[in-house]
Amino acid sequence: MDTPATDAAVPSSTRTAGKRTGHHRSGSALRRRTGCEGTPEPRRHGAARARLLAAAREEFAAHGMGGARVGRIAEQAGANKERIYGYFGSKEKLFAAVVAEALAEQAALLGLPTGDPAEYAGRIFDLHQQNPHMLRLMMWEALHYGTGTLPAEEQRTARYRDMITELSATLNTPADPRTAHTFLALLGIAVLPAAFPQLTRLILGPAADAPVTRHHIVELARRMMADRPAAEPAPRT
Structure with a gap:
């Protein structure tokens, strides 16, 4: 009669490799859920959006809606233009978001x-x-x-x-x-x-x-x- 397989019947090297593989898979899944360096995705996206808004505020305040350049905003924020359009949709909507943020700050301060x-x-x-x-x-x-x-x-x-x-x-x-x-x-x-x-x-x-x-x-x-x-x-x- 066959004996059920147990840990004792499995070579120790195989058990160790399996544990390493399981740990690797769980670590990969964690990184996918949280992003690099273990930072949760929502927090990472929130930080990126905040950097874009801060860079856009400087750009729009200096050059206005017509003179502002999305490429300069992206470069200042350490991002790419596609991310700006992904977050805000257009330069005009980014300008509206910048103004809305400034007005909210003004209301809180005043x-x-x-x-x-x-x-x-x-x-x-x-x-x-x-x-x-x-x-x-x-x-x-x-x-x-x-x-x-x-x-x-x-x-x-x-x-x-x-x-x-x-x-x-x-x-x-x-x-x-x-x-x-x-x-x-x-x-x-x-x-x-x-x-x-x-x-x-x-x-x-x-x-x-x-x-x-x-x-x-x-x-x-x-x-x-x-x-x-x-x-x-x-x-x-």
Whole structure:
């Protein structure tokens, strides 16, 4: 009668080779699941996407949508152009993703207009002095799309509506067009020095001091809040 095969009946060299083969197969499967160096695939792809977005932000901020080159972005990120199209689909969609990321960062850094609206204008000034790429991207976006529909326009409009609602609660006024114009004016006086540095230099001189400019912006915003008209002017007929 045949005896069932056991480890004792198998040469030790064969058992060792089998173990090595099994270990090799399991290791290969692990590498396929995780990518090189044992890094999980989702994490590796997330890191690659982040590098592409960072390189694209530099490129788009410097050259805009029309002047940016996908090849330069890929080279800066240590990737190839095919990966960019695989992640984003097109250069325009990559630009939209860069702008969306910058706006999300801006919202997190700036927050809603709670507290003193004049100091909120000061925070806007600080934000754009410290993060010039954000404003450049917005200006390039304006040049590229003009009056056309923006990517994620509905979501962005809703975000600004939330800011106007918060400002109206701070001022104890309705969230009406008058409050929206007040919010737009706060943005305007706070953003202009960073948006037009050449104009700032021509008016204030080459030795213009940012803290002094910030102080004047905050004080002007405070006077704007104090001098707001009591009612909307009647429309022209």
